[in-house]
Amino acid sequence: EQDGEGVVVNGELRAELLVAADGVRSVVRKGLYPDYAGPRYSGVSAYRGIADVAVDDGGGETWGRGQLFGFARLIDGRFYWYGTVNQPPGTTSEPTAFASWHAPIPQLIAATETVLQNDIYDLTTPLVPFVQGRIVLLGDAAHAMTPYLGRGACSAIEDAGALARHLQNTSDLTTALAAYDAERRPATTKLVKRSRSIGRLSQTENQLLRTLRDGLFGIGGKLMSLRARK
Template sequence: MALYTVVVVGGGIGGLAAAVALRRRGYQVTVLERAAEFTEAGAGLSLWPNAMRALSALGLAEPVSALSVAETTGGVRDRTGRWLSRMDNSEFVRRHGWPLRVVHRADLLRTLVSALPQECLRPGSEVHAVRPSGDGVDVEHSGGTVRADVVVGADGVHSTLRERFWPDAPGPRYVGCTAWRMVTGPMGDLDADGAVLWGRGERIGFTKLPGGRFYCFATATVRAGEAASDGEHAAVRRRFDRWPDPIPALLAATPENAVLRHDVYDLPPLPAFVRGRLALLGDAAHAMDPALGQGACQALEDAVTLAEALGTNADVDSALASYDRSRRPRTQRIARRAGRLGAVGQWSSPPAVLLRDVAARLTPASTTLRSMDSVLAWTP
């Protein structure tokens, strides 16, 4: 097996997972992160069975499981609080071998960082240029120049590498809604099943985290770039404080400085995830609506698949072509599905909302579970 030298641009979940996967195969890896440290903003993250299999391939399923909570039940409720669909997530275990787990993003990121030697982590390293050079690539960054056989672009939805190497590809597009993410303080004995509540042009959901906390997420159909003059905590409470229990209690238990707001962008399909010796992964390749909870899960799949391709193909070019063939159709299919689900969740017309809610109430849980098989059954 050729021992390639790999430079990963971007130190988020996808980039660090790729570094772990590549290091496990013996490759020399350098992770360049432009921020001063490897951190993740505080919010929750759903790890579906496909993501847990990816983490298992990285040797990290056990430590991540210890930092997460298995969601036991979940589903969708309407604006009045009535259940539209409900699932016992033990069925996920029966069908896919893993439950749906929820982890704090910062805990997952720390676990990935701890699996890497400090010498391969380069915070404060902004990439200025990536130039093909002979059989390799020279990566010029704020700390110098690194030569690599392969460069992994994991620098997010607004990827500068994608902009440079895919100049004719359409950029990220605003999907029409903004999202708030937050983590409550400890909630004592509150025992509430995780759920997403659909309204008219608005959604809010919650699920448990370790330590009696809850991860909450909300969306609203607004113009891009709008910001609340009195802060995002106040903005969320204005919109959702009169929603059904336990929403008011969860918002009241959220610290004022703990609400993150981000406009939601997805990425139109790229014609390829590979250009020369550069491979994109995660949001840089296929940013998607968060409605399906698969963004980070697909980045973890990307990381494991890329390392597998490099380890099992005769040369770099064939390995990257194999990665592209494997990942692009799947991730773009899932992104389309996430976009459709997100759009339905944001419907605001009363007749459309009524139709949506009736259809959800009449769809058997078994049908919903089967519809997710193609997403969740992935194996490394």
């Protein structure tokens, strides 16, 4: 509950401002905007793990037919890896789809003790206003996005920086919060849409689209290689 002087949380805690950073399934966002569609399943489930294995490869990402796999070497020498598969929400399975993929993908999976599986959701666009009175949405509560741009956590940090900056720049709370929403909602809306588009491209099962995609990326890679040599 809120009034002109502050916000009351759970009937106990009163504050001048509530910053809601409670994730993609935000309870606060649901309370503020009960008719908003909220999280939307992307059609993709993600597997993640950390492998302690000797592999002479710094990392990379491979796109397949409705599947994607990437990995990177951590600072301690282990490897973080992730794989995504098109499948219905709530499907529990093992990352067997990658068993026949190129090295070192099978080795990484085999050397992993614990594999996490999570369905991937983002927020329906248009995003709701990030501000209502003295309540502010931040991070995934405001703009949860798919991971294909790697900008989810980065955007949350940028939210925090922008909110702090606007609060410091003016003593009027309403003005500061309006400026925060005006800066961050358009920027993150673009990221949500772009990440969703890249996900559709990387996860496509259409043969024609995959052929065009792979051909264009192959040409792009060769052009970048030539540019680097120059």
